[in-house]
Each structure stands twice: as structure tokens, then as C-alpha cells.
Amino acid sequence: MTTPRPDDSILPTAHSSPAEVRRAAREGRLQAPTAGLAYGFVQANLVILPEPQANGFLRFCQANPKPCPLLAVSEPGARSCATLGSDLDLARDVPAYRVFREGRLQATVSDVEAEWRDDLVTFALGCSFTFEHALQQAGLPVRHIEEGRNVPMYRTSIPLVPAGGFAGHLVVSMRPMKAADAIRAIQVTTRFPQAHGAPVHLGDPSRIGIADMRSPDYGDAVSVGEGELPVFWACGVTPQQVLMDAGVEFAITHSPGHMLVTDIPDSELALL
Structure with missing residues (x-):
């Protein structure tokens, strides 16, 4: 008996397989x-660079593992990567x-x-979306999912370690939480160093150079309730700002919030 193929008109959900999410993106049905x-x-951030710049970017990632946690690096020209999944087209x-360009x-x-x-060499970098399931399992709020929005992301004044011809400042993602929830979130996300790990800051956004929480540099603003603190994690959009600052001749990345969903179980990245 043949197992029926899922209805291709249905958009993927939390219960979809990674292959179903990738197929929906490949066929143009998923654009969110x-x-x-x-x-x-x-889920993974992508940075795709010509081979002459790839070695320098690799050194940059090694020098800045918090915003650029390496999951995999492809061979030049390869559109597949067995480490990330089967039936996968980068x-x-x-x-x-x-x-x-430029x-x-x-x-x-x-x-x-x-x-x-x-x-072209593809770098797959860990993404904070990976630990969000763990946050939800712990009963913690993930506001942008609750509100059906893209996660808010902000440029900061926190300097990165220059390496390989690349330099710049950290970009962070933000999730508002009450103080007790923020403490628990630190405990949960510390277990995922390959998905940015623990927060880099919480509380006063001006301390890290963010002037207006209502105007994120990437993604969408979300509501911050009374008694909630903004909690900031290192973000995989950081390399995109770094590439622009470096004036690279050519590069491809994911669009912020629009990730590559891999076949790697979250449990493989979680520390005990």
C-alpha cells in the first residue's frame, strides 16, 4: 500500500517534517x-560566499562563535550538504x-x-529558532510566535572580534519575558551553544546601543507587557551586516527569519 503524499496546498506547521518545510519553500508555497x-x-542561517572569501569568513566564525556558531560548511559549488539533511537544495x-553585490x-x-x-561555499550557522521549542516546552513565552510575527532583531554597539578581513558589531534578537521567566530562559538556552546559547543582555536596551525598541532593524516589533524585560540573544543576522560593512563583491544569505530547516534533531545540539 502506498503512503499518500501530503496535500501540497497545505502550508507547513509545527508538526510538519523538515522535508515538508523545505519542499514548500522549494515550490514557492512557503514565503513566510x-x-x-x-x-x-x-534551523540554520545561511551565508554563501565565493571560495576566495570563504577562508576568511571561516576564521571570522571561529573568532565569533556566539553570533556565528558553525553547523556545517559545504564543498565549493555544492548545493547539497549531507550533514544538514537529505533531499536538500541549498x-x-x-x-x-x-x-x-559590492x-x-x-x-x-x-x-x-x-x-x-x-x-560558492555555503556556511550553515546555528539559529535561535532551534531553542524556541525548548523554551515553549518549559512553559516560557515566545512572543513573536504568539503574535504571528518575525522575531525582532537589532543592531548593537557590541563589537565583534575582527578576523579574516571581517569586522563589525553584534546583531541581537529579542524576546520579552518577566524576570523569573528570563532566569529560566537563561538556563534553557545555555544548553544550546550551537544555537547562540545564553542571552548576551537583558534589560535596558540603551546599554547596548539600541535607541528604539519599537523600530527593529530587521524583523517585526512585538508587544512588551507590563513587568516584562527585553531579553537579547546573539543573532545569525550578524554576518549579513558584517558582509555589507566589508563591501563583499558577492554574497547570498537567508532573508532574516527565513531559515533552512534541517534534518538535525534539536537534541543533537543540546548539552546535558
């Missing part, structure tokens, strides 16, 4: 942020990509087949 999809599986399986954002597109080159 991936927060809350395929619970229990690692050029088509993200809901939205960003294409940069350090400027040129376009946001649904696939990058037309841009693909034989010298």
Missing part, C-alpha cells in the same frame, strides 16, 4: 518566516534569500538557482 515550523529540528529550500543588498528572491556558481 520559519519560526515555529517543524518543531524538534534545527539554492531553493529557503523561503527567501538575499543577494548582495556590499549592497541587490535583491530578495525565492531561490538563487540563477545566481549559483561553481565556486
Whole structure:
């Protein structure tokens, strides 16, 4: 008896498999942020660079593991990566990509087949969406999922370690919580160092150079309730700002909030 294929008209949910999420992105049905999809599986930020810049970016990631936790690095020109999953196309399986030329954002597109080159190296970096399932399992609020929005992300004044010709400042994602929940969130997310780990700051956003919480640099603003603190984690959008600051000739990344959903179980990244 043949197992029926899922209805392709249905958008993926928390209960979808990673392959179903990737197929929906590949076919153009999924164009929204991936927060809350395929619970229990690692989501990844992508940075795709020509090989001459890849070695320098690798050194930058090694020098800045908090915003750039390396999960996998592809061979030049490869559109698949067995470490991340089977039936996986790096050029088509993200809901939205960003294409940069000469350090400027040129376009946001649904696939990058037309841009693909034989010298491109893909870096998959850990993403905070990975630990959000653990936060929810612990009964902690994840406001952007509750409100159906993209996570708010902000540029900060926190300097990065220069390496490989790259430098800049940290970008953070924010989730508002009451003080007791923030303490528990620190405990939960510390177990996921390959998904940015524990927060880098909580409380007064001006202390890290954020002037207006209502105007995130990436993503969407979310409500902050009475008695709640903004809690900030290192964010995988950091490399996108770094690439623009470096004026790279050519680069491809995911669009903020629109991740590659991998076949890696969250449990493989969790420390006991």
C-alpha cells in the first residue's frame, strides 16, 4: 500500500517534517518566516560566499562563535550538504534569500538557482529558532510566535572580534519575558551553544546601543507587557551586516527569519 503524499496546498506547521518545510519553500508555497515550523529540528542561517572569501569568513566564525556558531560548511559549488539533511537544495529550500553585490543588498528572491556558481561555499550557522521549542516546552513565552510575527532583531554597539578581513558589531534578537521567566530562559538556552546559547543582555536596551525598541532593524516589533524585560540573544543576522560593512563583491544569505530547516534533531545540539 502506498503512503499518500501530503496535500501540497497545505502550508507547513509545527508538526510538519523538515522535508515538508523545505519542499514548500522549494515550490514557492512557503514565503513566510520559519519560526515555529517543524518543531524538534534545527534551523540554520545561511551565508554563501565565493571560495576566495570563504577562508576568511571561516576564521571570522571561529573568532565569533556566539553570533556565528558553525553547523556545517559545504564543498565549493555544492548545493547539497549531507550533514544538514537529505533531499536538500541549498539554492531553493529557503523561503527567501538575499543577494548582495559590492556590499549592497541587490535583491530578495525565492531561490538563487540563477545566481549559483561553481565556486560558492555555503556556511550553515546555528539559529535561535532551534531553542524556541525548548523554551515553549518549559512553559516560557515566545512572543513573536504568539503574535504571528518575525522575531525582532537589532543592531548593537557590541563589537565583534575582527578576523579574516571581517569586522563589525553584534546583531541581537529579542524576546520579552518577566524576570523569573528570563532566569529560566537563561538556563534553557545555555544548553544550546550551537544555537547562540545564553542571552548576551537583558534589560535596558540603551546599554547596548539600541535607541528604539519599537523600530527593529530587521524583523517585526512585538508587544512588551507590563513587568516584562527585553531579553537579547546573539543573532545569525550578524554576518549579513558584517558582509555589507566589508563591501563583499558577492554574497547570498537567508532573508532574516527565513531559515533552512534541517534534518538535525534539536537534541543533537543540546548539552546535558
